[in-house]
Amino acid sequence: MTGVVPRSDPPAPVGVDPTRASIARVYDAFLNGKDNYEIDREVLRGVQAKAPEAQDLATENRGFLIRASRFIAHQTGVAQYLDCGSGLPTAENTHQVVQRINSDSTVVYVDNDPVVLAHGRALLEENDQTHFSAADIFNPPEVLEDEVVRKHLDFSQPIALFQMGTMHHYTGGGNPADIMQNYIDALPKGSYVGISHFLDPENQYSAVARKMEDVFLHSPMGSGTFRTKAEILELFCGLELVDPGLVLCADWWPDGPQLKPLNQVQFCIAGGIAKKN
Numbered sequence: 053m054t055g056v057v058p059r060s061d062p063p064a065p066v067g068v069d070p071t072r073a074s075i076a077r078v079y080d081a082f083l084n085g086k087d088n089y090e091i092d093r094e095v096l097r098g099v100q101a102k103a104p105e106a107q108d109l110a111t112e113n114r115g116f117l118i119r120a121s122r123f124i125a126h127q128t129g130v131a132q133y134l135d136c137g138s139g140l141p142t143a144e145n146t147h148q149v150v151q152r153i154n155s156d157s158t159v160v161y162v163d164n165d166p167v168v169l170a171h172g173r174a175l176l177e178e179n180d181q182t183h184f185s186a187a188d189i190f191n192p193p194e195v196l197e198d199e200v201v202r203k204h205l206d207f208s209q210p211i212a213l214f215q216m217g218t219m220h221h222y223t224g225g226g227n228p229a230d231i232m233q234n235y236i237d238a239l240p241k242g243s244y245v246g247i248s249h250f251l252d253p254e255n256q257y258s259a260v261a262r263k264m265e266d267v268f269l270h271s272p273m274g275s276g277t278f279r280t281k282a283e284i285l286e287l288f289c290g291l292e293l294v295d296p297g298l299v300l301c302a303d304w305w306p307d308g309p310q311l312k313p314l315n316q317v318q319f320c321i322a323g324g325i326a327k328k329n
């Protein structure tokens with residue numbers, strides 16, 4: 053689907069199509085970033101028309117990613133990260149969070165968006181323990197056999213595998229749990245798996261989840277499935293979840309007391325961390 057690019061957007065770099073919404077750029081728009089085009093902001097506005105607090109899908113997701121990264125780096129001794137669908141750099145990227153805690157940590161980001169890849173190249177210059185792979189995260193053999201992944205991650209030692217805000221964008225038609233099972237089979241014991249995912253909370257906020265889903269699926273971005281808690285749990289493939297389990301991102305070890313009641317959108321995104329024993 054195409055859209056009009058207003059003059060205020062800068063010219064797109066070679067290989068970037070500003071007339072097609074991209075998952076990475078729409079997410080950037082949700083986070084008030086600068087690396088997005090009118091077509092991406094159109095998706096944001098469409099979701100906001102159904103739920104004015106829509107941006108909380110992204111801010112809750114990002115907060116969970118940061119707290120999960122901190123937890124792994126502080127508490128588990130794991131020092132290798134395979135961050136699938138890394139997204140555009142924003143505040144507190146995985147490598148910055150974990151390398152601040154353990155400077156020996158290695159992070160391999162995987163993403164296939166051309167804008168993300170361009171920023172990824174800049175990251176490589178900044179940090180020799182952060183690497184970038186341009187593989188398809190929904191094709192585990194492609195990721196697991198990727199040269200960069202194999203060169204920088206030691207699969208005989210525990211790895212933290214992140215699928216943060218990604219699995220709801222799978223539109224391949226297969227069972228998304230099979231994708232996760234492929235990754236989990238390749239991880240050594242002692243590894244961790246982090247997933248965050250759009251949630252159908254199966255309560256009074258189900259209707260808003262379904263409305264947001266409808267906009268995402270019929271937008272130029274074309275993906276964003278809201279799954280129930282039971283469906284998201286299947287993606288962990290039976291691994292043991294770390295306390296408090298799969299919960300709303302807002303409820304996963306928040307940084308402080310929650311004084312305000314959660315809004316309807318905060319009920320629509322969940323996350324959890326599991327361990328492979």
Ligand code: SAM
Pocket residue numbers: 075076079113114117136137138139140162163164165168187188189190215216217218221
């Ligand atoms: N993980 C980050 C976070 O939680 O803040 C970013 C999440 S963003 C919503 C999803 C990312 O997955 C985007 O950057 C998008 O380009 C990437 N992505 C989507 N499908 C992909 C695919 N098939 N292969 C590689 N990356 C993909």
